[in-house]
Amino acid sequence: MYVILVYDMGQKRVGKMLKLCRRYMNWIQNSVFEGELTDVQLRELLHEARRIMDEDEDSLILFKNREKRWLEKQIVGVERQSTDNFL
Amino acid sequence: MYVILVYDMGQKRVGKMLKLCRRYMNWIQNSVFEGELTDVQLRELLHEARRIMDEDEDSLILFKNREKRWLEKQIVGVERQSTDNFL
Numbered sequence: 001m002y003v004i005l006v007y008d009m010g011q012k013r014v015g016k017m018l019k020l021c022r023r024y025m026n027w028i029q030n031s032v033f034e035g036e037l038t039d040v041q042l043r044e045l046l047h048e049a050r051r052i053m054d055e056d057e058d059s060l061i062l063f064k065n066r067e068k069r070w071l072e073k074q075i076v077g078v079e080r081q082s083t084d085n086f087l
Numbered sequence: 088m089y090v091i092l093v094y095d096m097g098q099k100r101v102g103k104m105l106k107l108c109r110r111y112m113n114w115i116q117n118s119v120f121e122g123e124l125t126d127v128q129l130r131e132l133l134h135e136a137r138r139i140m141d142e143d144e145d146s147l148i149l150f151k152n153r154e155k156r157w158l159e160k161q162i163v164g165v166e167r168q169s170t171d172n173f174l
Contacts, residue, residue, distance in 0.1 A: 070158075072150070078145065
């Protein structure tokens with residue numbers, strides 16, 4: 001399935017989450033990722049994310065779409081994903 | 088249509104963009120919004136966003152879905168939208 005993931009993490013945990021998400025998905029902006037994942041991959045990602053997260057403080061939102069073509073993406077301004085230079 | 092909006096703005100412009108997006112959409116996390124918009128509303132929002140943005144520095148990504156029910160949302164950890172206390 002096609003997944004959009006956004007996280008909001010405490011400063012101490014954000015590096016680990018970024019690294020985890022990059023293993024499974026494509027970084028598109030700030031704390032936003034997109035990617036095509038299988039059910040198993042998504043389960044693994046969430047399992048690992050929960051180990052990193054403080055679930056009383058941090059937040060992770062997933063938007064899951066069975067078909068990518070149902071979702072139209074529009075970018076205004078800079079397209080961050082190609083540069084990655086915020087790191 | 089159902090829209091997810093994420094922005095990444097320079098510090099000076101972020102307040103204006105937040106205010107603009109709140110007029111049209113629901114804030115769900117950090118710089119992430121969701122909402123049901125008509126074509127006209129989306130056009131207005133983008134027109135105003137472009138006036139705020141520095142298109143060489145800032146980035147705005149929209150994911151547009153004709154039907155909200157095609158998209159499944161999953162939240163892990165804290166659900167920010169109900170508190171809004173980061174402001």
